[in-house]
Amino acid sequence: MESPTARLGEPARTFLGRTHQLFIGGRFVPAAEGRSLPLIDPSTGAALTEVAHAGEADVDAAVRAARAALAGEWGRMPAAARGLLLASLADLIERNAAELAELEAINAGKPVTINEYMDVPATIEHFRYYSGWPSKLEGATIPVMTPGTLCYTRLEPAGVCAQIIPWNFPLMMAAWKLAPALAAGCTVVLKPAAQTPLTALRLAELTVEAGFPPGVVNVLPGDDRTGAALVAHPDVAKIAFTGSTRAGREIAARAGGDLKRVTLELGGKSPNLILDDADLEAAIAGTFDGVFFNSGQSCVAGSRLYVHRSLHDKVVDGLAAAARDAVVGPALDRSTGYGPLVSAEQYHRVREYVVGGLAAGARLAVGEVPPAEPVDGYYVRPMIFTGVTADMRIVREEIFGPVLVVTPFDDVEDAVRMANDSAYGLAAGVWTTSLSRAHQLAERLRCGMFYINCWASGDPAAPWGGVRHSGIGREMGRANLDAYLEIKTVWTAYGDA
Numbered sequence: 032m033e034s035p036t037a038r039l040g041e042p043a044r045t046f047l048g049r050t051h052q053l054f055i056g057g058r059f060v061p062a063a064e065g066r067s068l069p070l071i072d073p074s075t076g077a078a079l080t081e082v083a084h085a086g087e088a089d090v091d092a093a094v095r096a097a098r099a100a101l102a103g104e105w106g107r108m109p110a111a112a113r114g115l116l117l118a119s120l121a122d123l124i125e126r127n128a129a130e131l132a133e134l135e136a137i138n139a140g141k142p143v144t145i146n147e148y149m150d151v152p153a154t155i156e157h158f159r160y161y162s163g164w165p166s167k168l169e170g171a172t173i174p175v176m177t178p179g180t181l182c183y184t185r186l187e188p189a190g191v192c193a194q195i196i197p198w199n200f201p202l203m204m205a206a207w208k209l210a211p212a213l214a215a216g217c218t219v220v221l222k223p224a225a226q227t228p229l230t231a232l233r234l235a236e237l238t239v240e241a242g243f244p245p246g247v248v249n250v251l252p253g254d255d256r257t258g259a260a261l262v263a264h265p266d267v268a269k270i271a272f273t274g275s276t277r278a279g280r281e282i283a284a285r286a287g288g289d290l291k292r293v294t295l296e297l298g299g300k301s302p303n304l305i306l307d308d309a310d311l312e313a314a315i316a317g318t319f320d321g322v323f324f325n326s327g328q329s330c331v332a333g334s335r336l337y338v339h340r341s342l343h344d345k346v347v348d349g350l351a352a353a354a355r356d357a358v359v360g361p362a363l364d365r366s367t368g369y370g371p372l373v374s375a376e377q378y379h380r381v382r383e384y385v386v387g388g389l390a391a392g393a394r395l396a397v398g399e400v401p402p403a404e405p406v407d408g409y410y411v412r413p414m415i416f417t418g419v420t421a422d423m424r425i426v427r428e429e430i431f432g433p434v435l436v437v438t439p440f441d442d443v444e445d446a447v448r449m450a451n452d453s454a455y456g457l458a459a460g461v462w463t464t465s466l467s468r469a470h471q472l473a474e475r476l477r478c479g480m481f482y483i484n485c486w487a488s489g490d491p492a493a494p495w496g497g498v499r500h501s502g503i504g505r506e507m508g509r510a511n512l513d514a515y516l517e518i519k520t521v522w523t524a525y526g527d528a
């Protein structure tokens with residue numbers, strides 16, 4: 032088998048060949064206990080390298096470094112200077128875009144061409160967007176009732192932030208966490224997913240090159256226990272998490288007990304409605320991309336499709352044709368549209384859902400059950416179930432793989448009821464040529480983001496997040512800054528004139 036690194040450009044190959052340590056206080060250091068995590072190339076299943084595994088002592092060292100940075104140069108830095116550092120970081124990411132796209136491909140199995148046109152540019156845009164904010168974070172003068180009194184507010188950084196991210200968009204998720212926290216003046220200890228720490232480590236290195244003082248950004252590769260230790264650290268003021276609802280619940284419980292601020296971006300089972308007046312071609316293409324993008328490993332995947340009965344067969348046929356044409360392959364192949372799943376664990380998790388769906392009586396209209404064991408990489412082709420019922424696990428639970436369930440409806444009221452019958456509430460959407468029907472549905476569907484004739488649209492300025500079991504708080508935009516800022520109210524009695 033060809034070595035996984037043979038097709039990398041020189042910068043990515045050089046980075047990969049280095050020893051991968053923890054990033055604490057502006058430099059790479061070994062893990063205190065000397066443990067390491069193995070990294071696998073999902074496109075081949077072959078060992079890639081290993082990375083230091085942070086334990087409790089490392090968590091403590093990183094939080095101390097972050098606290099010291101807050102008390103030092105960073106804490107005193109003018110807001111506009113923070114903005115300039117964020118802008119420099121964006122420029123450096125742009126300069127190293129090809130390397131980052133390749134590292135993401137080989138570590139997470141994400142197609143390199145998609146990293147080039149989406150993940151890396153979106154990361155750059157994110158830092159650029161937030162680079163404009165520090166100098167605009169204004170407090171207010173409050174018109175209080177007491178005469179001879181000046182009352183104003185200051186916006187101050189929340190403090191040291193624990194940021195825990197998943198493996199599905201490793202670089203972008205690091206950007207979504209770091210950029211607003213740094214714009215607000217916080218310092219950060221970021222824990223990437225155990226499977227995909229490489230781009231976060233490279234990003235950490237770029238923060239030094241950009242001029243961020245040591246300790247402002249710390250990166251600790253590690254497992255769930257590393258994350259739990261970070262959440263529990265007494266000097267962490269704010270926690271931001273993206274990942275499963277299970278882990279989100281544990282983190283929220285711990286953070287609640289400790290009275291720490293927390294924002295959560297969790298799972299989803301997002302309903303996508305195709306009404307009888309939809310532009311069929313656009314609806315089929317958008318629906319396909321909306322669920323199968325990133326091989327279904329997306330929190331906003333439109334994984335429950337409700338389609339008007341008159342269009343059901345045409346839509347399923349159209350999706351089947353797109354599934355047959357989908358180029359599923361190694362992440363570094365430039366023709367690949369859909370990479371492998373991130374890990375053997377995710378492969379087996381998805382496969383179990385598919386086997387369970389068939390056992391429950393659903394019909395696999397498109398695709399076939401993946402082999403019991405993955406062969407040369409964790410590949411799973413798009414699969415579409417019909418004949419499903421609302422009680423099936425494949426309809427109720429997040430699968431996080433390339434699996435769509437399709438249900439016909441006769442009446443929009445039924446579609447609304449079925450769409451809202453979920454513990455989740457991340458995204459929802461509709462395909463229709465009637466704007467009034469679309470906006471009526473935007474009011475009625477329970478979700479944090481609603482798409483009309485599109486799916487998974489995003490912009491650094493537009494709030495992103497969900498309701499109910501899909502999360503608490505919003506990322507992106509002005510809304511996310513509030514999560515990293517404390518309001519201090521200052522009173523002065525200057526005497527009645």
Ligand SMILES: NC(=O)C1=CN([C@@H]2O[C@H](COP(=O)(O)OP(=O)(O)OC[C@H]3O[C@@H](n4cnc5c(N)ncnc54)[C@H](O)[C@@H]3O)[C@@H](O)[C@H]2O)C=CC1
Binds near residue numbers: 195254256276
């Ligand atoms: N909303 C999203 O974007 C994502 C959702 N998921 C969902 O989660 C499922 C399982 O994937 P996993 O990787 O196991 O997700 P996970 O939620 O367990 O892991 C995500 C991150 O949280 C950390 N973590 C896990 N438990 C923690 C705890 N108690 N305290 C602190 N940190 C903790 C992990 O180490 C990782 O960095 C997926 O099948 C999918 O349904 C997974 C990744 C992203």
Ligand code: BAL
Binds near residue numbers: 328329332
């Ligand atoms: N969790 C944020 C990005 C996504 O999964 O689509």
